[in-house]
Amino acid sequence: MADPRLVYERLYARFGPQHWWPADSPFEVIAGALLMAQTAWRNAEAAIANLKRAGLFDPHGLAKAPIQTIRRLVKPAGLYRSKPRRLKAFCEHLVRVADGDLTRFFARPFETVRAELLSLPGVGPETADSILLYAGNFPTFVVDAYTIRIGRRLGLFDEERYGAVKAYFESHVLRDLALFREYHALFVAHGKEICRPRPRCEACPVRDLCAYYTSLVRRRSVRHAQR
Ligand code: SF4
Structure with missing residues (x-):
C-alpha cells in the first residue's frame, strides 16, 4: 500500500x-469558501471585489445589509439564492457569538467552532474544514x-x-x-x-x-x- x-x-x-489561499485576510478566505461552491475562484473573487467597492466587506456590514443588496453584489459567483444567504448567515452568526471578531471566534475549542459552522446554511464538512484550516489555523484535513x-x-x-x-x-x-x-x-x-x-x-x-x-x-x- x-x-x-x-x-x-x-x-x-x-x-x-501551491500558495493557497489566494486571499488578503481570514475573512476573505471565509467569504471565498462560502462563495466558491460550483464556480471558479475568479468568480468568487469578482463578487468579493464588488463587496469591497460597496464598502460592505466586513462582518457587521454584511450582517446588516439587505439580502437584495448582497445578491446584486455577489452575482458573479452564481447560485443567486443560496450564496448571499450563506454569507449573510455566517456574518450574523459571527457578530452574535464574537461581535464580528474572527480572532475571538476561532479562539474557542475546535469542536465548538466546527459544530457551529456545520449548523449554518450551505456549510458542509468540506467548507467547514476549509474555513477551519485556512482561516482558523486549525490542523484539520480537508x-x-x-x-x-x-x-x-x-x-x-x-x-x-x-x-x-x-x-x-x-x-x-x-x-x-x-x-x-x-x-x-x-x-x-x-x-x-x-x-x-x-x-x-x-x-x-x-x-x-x-x-x-x-x-x-x-x-x-x-x-x-x-x-
Ligand atoms: S494518475 Fe491517478 S490513477 Fe494514474 S497513476 Fe497517478 S494516482 Fe494513479
Whole structure:
C-alpha cells in the first residue's frame, strides 16, 4: 500500500508550493469558501471585489445589509439564492457569538467552532474544514472529490465517506497545519492536471505507488501475452 507521506513528497516535488489561499485576510478566505461552491475562484473573487467597492466587506456590514443588496453584489459567483444567504448567515452568526471578531471566534475549542459552522446554511464538512484550516489555523484535513478519487486509485483506502477519509489522513500523516494546507492544495492540483476522471498515468509522479496503475499495467501485459 502507498505511504501517504511519500505521496505528499512526490506531489510536492512535482507541483511545488501551491500558495493557497489566494486571499488578503481570514475573512476573505471565509467569504471565498462560502462563495466558491460550483464556480471558479475568479468568480468568487469578482463578487468579493464588488463587496469591497460597496464598502460592505466586513462582518457587521454584511450582517446588516439587505439580502437584495448582497445578491446584486455577489452575482458573479452564481447560485443567486443560496450564496448571499450563506454569507449573510455566517456574518450574523459571527457578530452574535464574537461581535464580528474572527480572532475571538476561532479562539474557542475546535469542536465548538466546527459544530457551529456545520449548523449554518450551505456549510458542509468540506467548507467547514476549509474555513477551519485556512482561516482558523486549525490542523484539520480537508476532503474533497479529488482527495477521494486519488486516494482510492492509489489504494490508500476504499472509502467515500467524508469522515472516514479525513480520519485516514489525520492518523497517517503528521498533524501539521502547513502540511495539511499544502496536501489539500496538492491533491487539487494533481486531480485537475493528472489524476483526472480519465487519468494521465504516464505523466504521474506517484504511478509506481498506485494500485490503479499497477492493475492497469497487469491487465495490459495479460492482453499482450494473449495476442
Ligand atoms: S497513476 Fe494514474 S490513477 Fe494513479 S494516482 Fe497517478 S494518475 Fe491517478
